[in-house]
Amino acid sequence: MGTAGSIEQWSSRRGFLLAAIGFSVGLGNIWRFPYVVGENGGSAFVIIYLLCAFAIGLPLLVTELAIGRLGRSDPAGSYRVVARTSGRSTLWGAVGTLAIVCVFVVLSFYTVLSGWTFDYFVRGVTGQFDGLDAERSTTMFAGLMANPWRLLFWHTVVNLLIVVIIRRGVQRGVEQAAKILMPVLFGAIIVMVVYSAIAGDMRSAVDFLLQPDFSKVTPKTIMIAIGQAFFSVGVAMATMITFGSYLPEHFSIPRSSVIIILADTGVAMLAGFVIFPLVFQFGLEPGGGAGLIFQTLPLAFGQMAGGQFFGGVFFLLLIVAALSSCLGGAEAVVSWVDERWSIPREKGILYFVGSIWLIGITTIMSLGDWSDFYPLSFVPALAEETIFDLLEWFAANILLLIGATLTSIFFGWLVPKKTKLEGLGVRDGIFYLYANTMMRFVIPPILLIALVLGLVER
Numbered sequence: 001m002g003t004a005g006s007i008e009q010w011s012s013r014r015g016f017l018l019a020a021i022g023f024s025v026g027l028g029n030i031w032r033f034p035y036v037v038g039e040n041g042g043s044a045f046v047i048i049y050l051l052c053a054f055a056i057g058l059p060l061l062v063t064e065l066a067i068g069r070l071g072r073s074d075p076a077g078s079y080r081v082v083a084r085t086s087g088r089s090t091l092w093g094a095v096g097t098l099a100i101v102c103v104f105v106v107l108s109f110y111t112v113l114s115g116w117t118f119d120y121f122v123r124g125v126t127g128q129f130d131g132l133d134a135e136r137s138t139t140m141f142a143g144l145m146a147n148p149w150r151l152l153f154w155h156t157v158v159n160l161l162i163v164v165i166i167r168r169g170v171q172r173g174v175e176q177a178a179k180i181l182m183p184v185l186f187g188a189i190i191v192m193v194v195y196s197a198i199a200g201d202m203r204s205a206v207d208f209l210l211q212p213d214f215s216k217v218t219p220k221t222i223m224i225a226i227g228q229a230f231f232s233v234g235v236a237m238a239t240m241i242t243f244g245s246y247l248p249e250h251f252s253i254p255r256s257s258v259i260i261i262l263a264d265t266g267v268a269m270l271a272g273f274v275i276f277p278l279v280f281q282f283g284l285e286p287g288g289g290a291g292l293i294f295q296t297l298p299l300a301f302g303q304m305a306g307g308q309f310f311g312g313v314f315f316l317l318l319i320v321a322a323l324s325s326c327l328g329g330a331e332a333v334v335s336w337v338d339e340r341w342s343i344p345r346e347k348g349i350l351y352f353v354g355s356i357w358l359i360g361i362t363t364i365m366s367l368g369d370w371s372d373f374y375p376l377s378f379v380p381a382l383a384e385e386t387i388f389d390l391l392e393w394f395a396a397n398i399l400l401l402i403g404a405t406l407t408s409i410f411f412g413w414l415v416p417k418k419t420k421l422e423g424l425g426v427r428d429g430i431f432y433l434y435a436n437t438m439m440r441f442v443i444p445p446i447l448l449i450a451l452v453l454g455l456v457e458r
Contacts, residue, residue: 007072008170009246015171016251017259018178020243023328024234024264025185027113030321031293033268034275036228038286041216042208046269048217048225053265056226056446057233059438060404061257063411064235066423068244069253074339075099075238075332078245079410082423086415095406099238100336102399103329104352106237108359109391110329111162112367114322115154117315119144120294124301124311132302137295151364159357161323162330167349170246174331181320188317189267192274195310200277208286209272223450230447231396232264234325236404238332245335253424254431267321274314278304293318363388397454405447412439 010016037045070085071078076096083092123129123140132140144150165177196202234240247253275293278300279286285296301311330352337348366373366387376382376390385393411420417428417436426432 007245009248010175010251011171012175013251013256015175015179016243016247017256018182019174019324019328020240020256020260021263022178022182022185022324023239023243024232024260024325025267025321026232026234026325027110027117027318027322028228028232029264029268030189030271030318033228033232034272035287035292036224037209037272038276038279038292040221040224041213042286043210044212044214044217045221045225046209046272047212048222049229049268050265052226052229053233053261055438056443057229057235057264058257058261059435059443060230060235060407061233061240061260062253062424062435063407063439064240065244065247065253065257066420066425067407067411068241069247069249069425070419070423071241072245074245074336075241076336077339078241082415082419083410086419088410088414092410092414095403095410096238096241096336098399098403098406099236099241100333102395102403103237103239103332104356105391105395105399107326107329107333108356109363109388110322111158111326111356112151112155112360112363112388114158114319114326115151116144116294117318117322118154118157119150120298121312121315121319124298124308124315127308129298129302129307129311132299134299137299137302140298141291141294145367148364148368151367152361155360155364156357158323158326159353159360162326163349163353165327166330166334167346169345170331174327177327178324181324185267185317185320185324188313188320189270189274192310192314192317193270195306195313196274196277199281199304199306201280202273202277204280205273205276208276208280209269223453226446226450227396230404231400232268233261234264234328236400236407237329238336239328242332242335243328249425251425254426254435359391363391397451401447401451401454405444405451408439408443408447412436412444 067078067082068075071081073081074096076093079096080090080093083090128140165173167173168176196205244253275297276286278297279292282300282303284300297314298311301307301314304310333352334345334348337343337352338345341348343351371386373386374384375387376385382390420436421428421432424432424435
């Protein structure tokens with residue numbers, strides 16, 4: 001096993017928690033969660049989502065942190081160390097490499113999406129939402145998608161921020177940024193909840209989010225809830241293994257993981273209480289898809305007192321969520337480049353960021369001039385998918401699910417009990433029994449079903 005002092009460590013438990021929460025709380029919580037709730041029946045979906053976050057997300061999270069702490073290396077290296085210690089083939093290191101590929105693919109388009117939040121923040125604070133009607137709101141968003149130079153500018157800004165912060169290392173870079181960004185995020189979301197309660201229809205939002213109607217629940221609803229919980233926690237993307245490798249021995253993985261899950265799901269719920277009061281106040285459509293954030297809400301801000309200020313606060317919230325997730329993902333890839341290829345950190349950062357910047361350009365073009373270019377048109381199920389669609393689908397429906405399934409099989413079945421207890425930092429008791437049972441018997445079949453359904457429905 002690696003030694004605790006062989007790589008940099010978190011300076012404090014608070015710093016680790018804020019960085020891990022920052023990675024988990026991304027655009028999926030504030031952007032995707034509200035419209036997925038709106039499209040899938042409201043509160044019944046919320047209850048299933050919360051159950052899945054703890055039943056699936058928590059065991060996978062503690063497992064990845066434990067693998068990282070046991071291995072004290074990059075994601076692939078940590079898998080190899082744990083496999084060797086457990087008397088298993090070091091080929092299991094390929095699971096860590098798969099996670100690196102996954103986070104790399106995700107960041108190649110996630111940095112582009114993050115750029116949208118910067119653009120709309122500027123529009124909000126400069127008063128461009130004032131007096132906005134439905135037609136102008138739609139035109140504004142379509143205009144952004146059709147302007148590759150504007151998208152490229154913000155994509156570049158996001159990547160430059162990643163370089164500036166990540167090059168400073170774990171404690172002075174990722175951890176210090178989290179200590180600044182996370183209080184801003186929590187402060188902004190609380191301000192927005194209060195504002196929505198005053199200016200919006202909070203009663204209807206509470207009914208929508210907290211009064212379940214299970215007659216609307218279908219097998220598809222359950223699978224979507226599993227997917228949302230799984231993706232929002234941030235497992236199977238190498239970052240939590242990397243963060244685990246920086247953990248001192250005395251940090252409690254189970255306790256920290258519960259805090260991370262509570263914060264992650266809490267922010268998702270608060271985002272619902274920000275967005276839906278405004279949606280219902282103005283008679284807008286709660287299931288408005290991705291356009292709910294970039295077309296529907298600017299329309300609401302443009303008709304409200306203080307809309308310029310609070311529209312800016314809302315998109316600042318999105319910026320913080322997006323950037324904190326980018327930093328966690330980038331740290332995982334850079335640690336792998338450093339450990340695996342012995343490339344100095346600063347050079348590794350430039351190689352990595354330069355690569356996702358270049359791939360991001362193809363995403364940008366697929367939103368505009370290349371929107372009718374379908375690279376896999378010869379495959380019937382993927383015949384009408386753009387480059388952006390393919391990258392998103394490949395990461396979410398293939399890489400993430402395969403990686404998480406292999407992780408659960410590896411840790412649940414192939415790692416000895418003594419090693420698992422050492423990695424988790426717990427005694428043989430209720431928590432271990434719960435996590436081990438889920439990793440062995442529950443999570444693998446659920447994820448395999450999700451993988452098959454994702455392929456079949458495509």
